[in-house]
Amino acid sequence: MRTEGLKIKNLSKAMNGLKIVDRVTATFLPGRITALVGPNGAGKTTLFHLITGELKPDMGEIFYRKKKIAGLPPYKVARNGIGRLFQDVRVFENLTVFENVASACYSERSETPWFPFLHIKGLRSFNRDIADRVMFWLEFGGLADLKDTPASSLSYGQQKILAITRIMAAGFSILLLDEPTAGLNPVMIKRVLNILKKIIKEDKSKTIVLVEHNMSVVTEVADWVYFMNEGRISFFGRTDHVLGDQEVREIYLGL
């Protein structure tokens, strides 16, 4: 199982002469929720950008399923099973909740323009299968009642849950969640955390990595923590160990 995780080796990225990510080495294991914490500007989101291909690293490698994925374009990284929740949510605003999730369910092959013409006979059952899958995930996220609502009409919290549901429906094995609870009220935070716990409980092959500033959230769900500061991983270990460390408390929590 250990080799199935996402491994980052010596990853570096500089922008405008500033080292944003500096020789980061980390392993994210399946069946585990790993939190990436650290002050603003520590390079956490940039690290996500590097993994998902939005930025190309200057140096270093990323391994997943024995494949090197550093420098691949984002859509290829996604096709390798790595999905991401953006800090600013990014739902498809003009699409309904149902369509948002459906867009994640289609395979690359079914998204060619000629697909419906080559599968005229099986199209009805294909659409039914997709609709069933979408409904399954909408129930999972608790959004089934809102399925025909345009995503732009949802509250911010609902949009976050929709975005999480969307990457779940896409079947990614690695979920990179950038501040999944930021800007949410306590009720919504609880819903998101329950969803995360449910994901890991039901499917041990999933790997969840989250960037999070809310320490009570980290303590509640994370098994493992990487503490980042000035582009580097300065501590890592079990959640209680890292968050209990005096230096971490000084740098980050100001205690």
Add this chain to the structure above:
Amino acid sequence: MNYILHLLIMIGIYMILSYGLNLVVGFGGLLSLCHAVFYGIGAYACTLLMMKCGLPFLPAILLTILITGICALIVGFPALRFRGDSFVIVTLGFQMIVFTVLYNWVDLTRGPYGIPGIPRPVIAGYEFTTLPEYLIIVWTFLILIAVVLFIIYKSPFGLALKALRDNEMAAEGLGKSPVHLFLYAFVISGMTASVAGGLYATYVTYIDPTSFTLDESIFLLTVLLVGGTGNRIGPFVGTVFMILLPEALRFLGMPDAVAANARQMIYGLTLILLMFFRPQGIAGKYMVR
């Protein structure tokens, strides 16, 4: 009566154009200013295949679709590296280049002299010459193309384009390749425009490059934005509105001295008011930014 038939034929041709453009503008969210390029290439390719190669209408149209598809691929590949304003400017550039080629490649296109005497379509030995016959052929093509496009609009491909339009980064994060999907849309849109070009050329039996200028591309974009994009009804509403409005203004009974200018101004004012009160288009839900 002939006047009404002529309007219906032109509405048919413009509906083919706007339904095709809808895929790029409405679904992909990319404002293309070079749709008239593919309309023009289609008109010239079909004409030359019929007159110089002696092909009958149907094989000529099929070959025209193929040739224009390749041209759209050549234009789309570099153009689709850009988004937003840059994409608009790049398509504008291609519009100018192709117009200049059509205008100056005199050996092939006869340039500004145009090509007169284009033969009427002959299908299975039957020549379509009168207006009612031509109406039938145009609307048959329109229905065929609309059916194909409606299936595409509704397909996973159509949804993926809308996802890319709404948020390209998030869509790419779900495994959708912007390069491939946008290119497919661009090529399909170009291919449909070429059919309209072939139909237009054999209808008016004379073409010259001035029918395929930037003005025409802007007009096509206006048709779509006025009608509303990203759905099935918008292009229909836009085409009918934009073709019939100037015709309707003829019947206002204004004095001859000012009629032409006044009509243009009312036409312009109507468009401004429309965008003011209904920026998403008459039948649109989505606003192109």
